[in-house]
Amino acid sequence: MGSDTKNNILMAAIKEFAAHGYQAATVRKIVQQAGAKNLNAVVYYFDSKEGLYKAVLEFMFQEAEKFKEKSDIATFESLPIEERLASMIRFYCKAYYSVETDLDRDLYSIFTNEVRNPSPYFNDIVSRYLKPSRDYMCSLLKEYLGPDTPDSVVRNCEYSITAQILYGVLGWSIISGTVPEQKPFGECVDELAEHVINFSLAALSTYKKT
Numbered sequence: 001m002g003s004d005t006k007n008n009i010l011m012a013a014i015k016e017f018a019a020h021g022y023q024a025a026t027v028r029k030i031v032q033q034a035g036a037k038n039l040n041a042v043v044y045y046f047d048s049k050e051g052l053y054k055a056v057l058e059f060m061f062q063e064a065e066k067f068k069e070k071s072d073i074a075t076f077e078s079l080p081i082e083e084r085l086a087s088m089i090r091f092y093c094k095a096y097y098s099v100e101t102d103l104d105r106d107l108y109s110i111f112t113n114e115v116r117n118p119s120p121y122f123n124d125i126v127s128r129y130l131k132p133s134r135d136y137m138c139s140l141l142k143e144y145l146g147p148d149t150p151d152s153v154v155r156n157c158e159y160s161i162t163a164q165i166l167y168g169v170l171g172w173s174i175i176s177g178t179v180p181e182q183k184p185f186g187e188c189v190d191e192l193a194e195h196v197i198n199f200s201l202a203a204l205s206t207y208k209k210t
Helices: 003-024 027-034 041-046 049-067 073-077 081-097 102-116 122-145 151-170 172-178 189-209
Strands: none
Touching: 003 027, 003 041, 003 049, 003 102, 027 041, 027 049, 041 049, 049 081, 049 102, 049 122, 073 081, 081 122, 081 151, 081 189, 102 151, 122 151, 122 189, 151 172, 151 189
């Protein structure tokens, strides 16, 4: 057994967990889908079904990094603060909603299931992968609003920005029920991002005037 087998198992697990959830997905079906010949392959590479699911969650957040706009740190930090905030908002929208491939769609399904019914492993992974981005967003907001801005105001502004983006994940059943003509946000990611940017910068500007 080699790295190809390990990757095949991981990809098969993503499909099974996306289609059936953690509890209903079976190791036997995952191994069959991966083309492996031995049920112990999951134990060999991932220790257990639980370990395999943790690896899927890790992979899910690592994949989201591909949506960051390509720019070296020095160039990015030299941009006006408004452009840096806009870049982060675009990254958030693309990371949460872009479904360019079947793999993206499967990962999105796993993510939405986790957000609605978190597994015991989700909080740890969120802390490791999402907290750094959130902290950086708060630092950008602090820079934009001014160094004397209370942390509580910075946090509330960050919540307000991310809530606009996450509402489509958490509240899609409400949105689709009350606004049936609304396209899935995965089909209008750029439009959503530009709206959140314009709306948020307009709102943030009022804090600078007070």
